[in-house]
Amino acid sequence: MTAPTRVLVLSPVFHGYWRSLERALAGLGHDVTTVTYDEHRGLGRLAAKLGHDLPERLGGSDARRRAVLGARARTAVTAHDPDVLLVVKGDAFDDGFWELVEARRQRRVLWLYDELRRTGHTDASLAAAGPVASYSPLDVEALTARGLPAAHVPLAHDPDLPVGAPRPTDDVVFVGARYPAREALLTGLAAREVPVRAYGRDWSGHPVDRLRTWRMGTPGVPAGRDLPRPDAYAAMAGARATLNVHGDQDGVTMRTFEACGVGAVQLVDRADVGRYYDPGAEVAVFDGVDEAAELAGRAATDRPWAEGLRRAGRARTLAEHTFTHRARALEALWTA
Incomplete structure (x- = not known):
C-alpha cells in the first residue's frame, strides 16, 4: 500500500456506486471525500428537470447544465484541496473546470464507465483529464494511439454491500x-x-x-x-x-x-x-x-x-x- 493520500472523488449519484468506490479507497488507507456533482434534492430535482433536462430533450444546448455542474466541481476542488482528484465520468463539466485542474497541476485520474461516443467529453477535456481509466478496451486503444495515457479498468462488484434475503423464484x-x-x-x-x-x-x-x-x-x-x-x-x-x-x-x-x-x-x-x-x-x-x-x-x-x-x-x-x-x-x- 502506498502512503495515505487525501482523495477527492467527484462522481455522479448513479445508483450509489460512489459509496462502493469510496469504501474501497478508504480500505486502502486513503482519506476519501466524495462529492456527488449531479445530485439534486427536493425542489432542486424538479428545477433540474425543467431547467436542464426538458430543454435539452427539445434540442436546446447543454451549456447551462455544464456551467452549473462545472462550477459545483470547481468549488469542491478548491474547498477540499486534495492530493489526488478522482473524477468519475466527468463529461458534464464546462471547460473552466479542466482549466482549473490543469492550472493547479492537480494529480488526477478520470474513470469512465461508458464508451467515449456516449459521453460529452472533448479532445480538450480528455487531454486535461490526466490518465484515463476506461471500462472500454477499444477506447483505451484509441486514446493510447492518440498519445494520451489510458488504461483498461473494468467495472466491479461490491461484496461489502448487504444483500437482501434471496427469495427463490422461477423468474x-x-x-x-x-x-x-x-x-x-x-x-x-x-x-x-x-x-x-x-x-x-x-x-x-x-x-x-x-x-x-x-x-x-x-x-x-x-x-x-x-x-x-x-x-x-x-x-x-x-x-x-x-x-x-x-x-x-x-x-x-x-x-x-x-x-x-x-x-x-x-x-x-x-x-x-x-x-x-x-x-x-x-x-x-x-x-x-x-x-x-x-x-x-x-x-x-x-x-x-x-x-x-x-x-x-x-x-x-x-x-x-x-x-x-x-x-x-x-x-x-x-x-x-
Whole structure:
C-alpha cells in the first residue's frame, strides 16, 4: 500500500456506486471525500428537470447544465484541496473546470464507465483529464494511439454491500435500463413462454415512472419498479437465472460482475466475457433469443450445472473483480 493520500472523488449519484468506490479507497488507507456533482434534492430535482433536462430533450444546448455542474466541481476542488482528484465520468463539466485542474497541476485520474461516443467529453477535456481509466478496451486503444495515457479498468462488484434475503423464484430476471436490444430479447423470451421479469423505471407501468422517463406506454413484459441495489442483488440471486444484455457496448457492464458476485446464474450476450469469466463454468453465454431460451430452460432442469455456475462465478468475482481490485488499479495510475 502506498502512503495515505487525501482523495477527492467527484462522481455522479448513479445508483450509489460512489459509496462502493469510496469504501474501497478508504480500505486502502486513503482519506476519501466524495462529492456527488449531479445530485439534486427536493425542489432542486424538479428545477433540474425543467431547467436542464426538458430543454435539452427539445434540442436546446447543454451549456447551462455544464456551467452549473462545472462550477459545483470547481468549488469542491478548491474547498477540499486534495492530493489526488478522482473524477468519475466527468463529461458534464464546462471547460473552466479542466482549466482549473490543469492550472493547479492537480494529480488526477478520470474513470469512465461508458464508451467515449456516449459521453460529452472533448479532445480538450480528455487531454486535461490526466490518465484515463476506461471500462472500454477499444477506447483505451484509441486514446493510447492518440498519445494520451489510458488504461483498461473494468467495472466491479461490491461484496461489502448487504444483500437482501434471496427469495427463490422461477423468474428469469433482468435488472436495468430498457434499450431496443434488451426489449427485443425480453419480448422474444416472453413469446417463447420463458417466465421473464424486468425491473427498472424504463419497464415499469407505474405513473410516476412513466413521467420520469417521458413516455406514455409500457413494454409488453412483466415488470417491476426500480430496486435498490441490495434488493436487485437479492432478485438476481434468488431467480432461476439473470440476463445481462449489452447491445453495442464493447466494455462489460457492472451487472456482469454483480450477478456473479451475488451467486446468480448469469446468462450473458458477450462471448468476449472470457476476458473476465470462464464461459460454461462461471457464466453462460448466449447468441440470440433461441439460445437464451435454451439456457434459461437448462437453468431450471440441470440444477448441478446451475449451482456450479453460481459457486464458480462468485468465487472468481471475489478473487479478481471487486471494487478493491479496481481501487488498486486507479491508485497505480495516480502514483505512476
